[in-house]
Amino acid sequence: MQHRAGLHRTPALLRVRKNGGLYLLMVPAIVIFFCFTYLPMYGVIIAFKDFKPAQGIWGSAWAGLKYFERYFNSYMFGNTIINTLVISLYTILVTFPLPILLALMCNQMYARRFKKFFQVSTYLPHFISTVVMCGMIIMFLSPSSGIIPRLCGFLGMNIGDLMGNAGAFSSIYVWTEVWQHVGWDSIMYIAALSAVDPQLYEAAEVDGASKWQKIAAIDIPMLVPTMITLFILRCGSLLGVGFEKVYLLQNDLNIASSEIISTYLYKMGLKSNQYSYSAAIGLFNNLVNFLILILVNGISKKISDTSLF
């Protein structure tokens, strides 16, 4: 018996020893991830403590749910959640379907040179940095010297100071996002379309299908799995509107609709040094995102058999 058990164990051990080199390859990344990603996950417990830097993460006194309650009861709670959701849903609603349209369109173009040029030019804005992008937005919309109010003036429209208009903030955010990333986001769909078997199109043509019919019956069904995967991922960051762009576009005049969860927690945490409070807001935000991801993934698994995990 003992002998047999020994025999049983050796292959696994042998495999581990034989592949020791593979572990060695992973060591740097494991260490870096542990120190700078997994330790902060442990550090999240300061959300339940009165964190004092001198006492350390473990040494600080427990505070229970005090900081969560403070956030839920503060007037900023509703404000930040609503602003985050408005920007986030608006973004998904607009920036999810447009790359699909663009890819379908691109797939219909046969002039090779023009198609290439079209693709390269629509991808290009993706590489502009967030800072430059926000700088451009602010300059272009400036009521005194911006080119957009000027162009609207030629058309007899007076758009005023859009950057100082809280009601316009989410639209500015979303449509500049479209300008910058719609081309890039379409690459995945273009790749999926290029995998379509040409025989399908030929068969459809023989049956007298028009271009519209080919799009509806071949192209779109081909894209559905890609759509679902990307949609689940997008839902996973429903409360995770990117900090970088919103923070740079914020000003005193539009703050009513531009203060989102991430900008608020940055100000609370690093500007006013309320570490525990800010960590609680962050944890709440991450948990909600995580739960939505699991939920959407589960629903998708049930109804379409496509899921991330």
Added chain:
Amino acid sequence: MSISVSRRREARPNHIRKSRSDRVFDAVIYTAAALLTLIALYPMYFIVIASISDPNLVARGDVLLYPRGVSLEGYSYLFSMSNLWTGYGNTVLYTLAGTLIMLIVNIPVAFALSRKDLPGRGFFTFYFIFPMFFGGGLIPTFIILNNTFHMLDSFLVMVLPFSVISYYIIVARTFFQTSLPGELWDAAQIDGCSNLRYFFQIVLPLSKAILAVIALWAAVGHWNSYFNAMIYLRSPERYPLQLIMRNILINNEMAATAMTGSAAADLNRKANLIKYGAIVVSSLPIMTMYPFVQKYFNQGVMIGALKG
């Protein structure tokens, strides 16, 4: 004969009907594409022509299609802004070091995870993918970096802590899984090749495409990022380009050196000129490099699209 006639008779009406609607369809597609190309390119073109035009004409809206009152005044101011060039140098350093570290760290992991015979593969995959979906968040990360590792305001903080990127690992792993035949490893093993030697001498030379993709992504990411610098750096002489750009573009801080002797009315004029020029100068490396390397970017996205 008779067969070909009857076929033609059948095909003709069908063919004509299709081609008319298809011609309209094509016209719509190409017009829309031309318009979209224009919308994508014009703002960037405008920045370039505005940066070499007379700022008064730009502010009046007289510069729309081509530069007017051409001068290089803006660029000569830019060259005298020492903090901008310090930032440029810092960014080059952060980008080079950061990209190199990202390659060294992520590629080997991707290779190890691509191997089906790695014991504990499931656990390690989870270890590297989980943080895509959940994390400690800004403040705990800041506290760990500051209080535990004392890395605030250092060169290291810009290139090391955030160098493991789950997405890069997934993409590179998919590449290894799909492009390296299993027989290759079997053959190497028979010849007595170890895992490490296999990786360095056989896999890496065969994987230049994925190395290029990850390197380019990492380089663009480093070049364009300002967030980590804003959170973790304190001394201005360490600031990367994007943080300097933020001060110029968003906070309207102009270097005093560039502005000495300017009248107040002149100030705003020059401020805008500098902004346009700074955008051109800061974006130039990526924009000029992009058309030559874009096929690698596309390749990368497509590899990532294969389900791993």
